[in-house]
Amino acid sequence: MITIADNTCDFCGACVSVCPPDCIEIREADIEIDEETCIDCNLCVYVCPLEVLSSDDSPTD
Amino acid sequence: MIPQQTDIVVVGGGPAGSTFALHAAQSGLDVIILEKDRDIGVPVRCGEAVSDAGLRIFHEPDSRWIRSTIDRMRMIAPDETIIEFPLKEIGYILDRRIFDLDLARFAAEAGARVFTKTYVHGLLFRDDFVTGVRGLYLNEPFEVQAKLVIGADGVESRVGRWAGIRTQLKLKDIESGLQKTVSGIDVSSNIFDFYLSTHWAPGGYLWVFPKGKHMANIGLAINGTEAKKGRSARSFLEAFIADKYPQGSVLSTVAGGVPVARTVVPMVTDGLMLVGDAAHTVNPLTGGGIISGMRSGLLAAETASKILIANENPTRDRLNSYSKAWASVGGKNHERLYRLKESIYRFKDDELNAIAHRLSAVPESDLSLFKIFSTALRAKPSLLIDVARLFTGI
Incomplete structure (x- = not known):
């Protein structure tokens, strides 16, 4: 499960562009991840420029 | 109010979408641009660099767009060895807030209608043929029927995905980018700086693009395969600025993903075309995408106008002449740049x-x-x- 840190997202969409099941929704200043369709691949965690996204098994190095 | 019917819906009001809309509207078609953000041009997700020659393909450069004119370049090696040389043709650092706004204004003056704060969240279909979009306008649901939909929705490129085109980027084909506009520093207003080093920007590069003598866009992009927790674009950029420009004040910070990929295949399907970042037209070596995005918008508009003015159905086969035009203008070069990037x-x-x-x-x-x-x-x-x-x- 992906966790979204409060008040740090810039809504740039980098995560959306790599998400295989297209489960991330970004509006002007709003981000939502649909847990039902998320496959926990963590690609969004890697690519986020601001380290907004994290998961329980986030890569650390 | 958003009309219920139009000739063409353009999803996204950046340079590619506005350039498409300008040329399609000029040929007499009804065009609407739907932009999800409150303002055209904001936030800027870009280093804002263009070449003079590239800009002139489309417009006479307007002094209001230009924050710096660049005629020299410096490449800085990991051990700080500096290679400095003059550019063959000049470049500019733009103010994209003004530039993008003007591009949308030109489209509007040609007859296109622009709607901001308009969020598109799906396509309409009839027998697998794209026939419009649905979304929220000021949080009210709407649907608009169109003969043709243009996905100009940037790196996210969801419009193409909804139509079954595989636009999802692999990690190696995206750069994770971050840029800060830093003031209160001293820079040479005519020189681009590029730092090539795995220390500052693994799998990418770091740039210092001057905006006058005391302000610069300082940004970097790291390859998706290099980005990790604690080694994100943010951590690299903060380290660089603390080291090189500790006295600076950060006036703006923008994050962004840069597609450094092969162009999307196919670029079209029945009733739909992709342009700009959404079609991965960004130069995969430099990450520059303003001019190539505008070029794809222009080429797409030429194909779309011909088909719709002749009252023909915009089938995938007919729209494909846009993909061919793109391939002949820059397609082979794009492929070479991609391999060079690799x-x-x-x-x-x-x-x-x-x-x-x-x-x-x-x-x-x-x-x-x-x-x-x-x-x-x-x-x-x-x-x-x-x-x-x-x-x-x-």
């Missing part, structure tokens, strides 16, 4: 240093990007094939 981003710091040392012995008048690549070749002969193809192909 090689250059894998250079190790000692290889980059060796190249810089060789180049520092070359007189400035002999320096050019060609010279840099040919020197890089000697350090890494496997680059030969790609570079040879790149330069003979131009």
Whole structure:
């Protein structure tokens, strides 16, 4: 499960562009991840420029 | 109110979408642009660099768009060896807030209608043929029927996905970028700085693009395969600014993903075309995407106008002449740049240093990007094939 840190997202969409099941929704200043369709691949965690996204098994190095 | 019916819906009001809309509207078609953000041009997700020659394909440069005119470039190696040389043609650092706004204004003056704060969240279909979009306008649901939909929705490129086109980027084909506009610093207003180093930007590069003498866009992009928790674009950029420009004030910070990929295949389907970042038209070596995005918008508009003015159905087969036009204008070159990116981003710091040392012995008048690549070749002969193809192909 992906966790979204409060008040740090810039809504740039980098995560959306790599998400295989297209489960991330970004509006002007709003981000939502649909847990039902998320496959926990963590690609969004890697690519986020601001380290907004994290998961329980986030890569650390 | 958003009309229930139009000829063409453009999803996204950046340079590619607005350029498409301008030319389609000029040919007499009803065009609407739907932009999800409150303002066209904001937030800026870009280093804002363009070449003079590229800009002039579309518009006479307007002084209000230009924050700096660049005629020299510096490449800084990992060991801080500096290679400085003049550019063959000048470049500009734009103010994209003004530039993008003007591009949308030009489209509006040609008859297109622009709606901001309009969020598109799905397509309408009839027998697998795209027939419009649905979304929220000021949080009210709407649907608009269109003969043709243009996905100009940037790196997210969801419009294409909804139509069944595989636009999802692999990690190696995206750069994770972050840029800060830093003021209260001293920079040369006519010089681009590029730092090539795995220390500052693994699998990418770091740029300092001046906006006058005391302000600059300082940004970097790291390859998706290099980005990790604690080694994100943010951590690299903060380290660089603390080291090189500790006295600066950050006036703006923008994050962004840069597609450094092959162009999307296919670029069209029944009732739909992709342009700009959404079609991965960004130069995969430099990450520059403003001019190539505008070019794809123009080419798409030429194809779309011909088909719709003739009252023909915009089938995938008919729309495909846009993909062919794109391939003939820049497609082969794009492929070469992609392969070159794959090689250059894998250079190790000692290889980059060796190249810089060789180049520092070359007189400035002999320096050019060609010279840099040919020197890089000697350090890494496997680059030969790609570079040879790149330069003979131009």
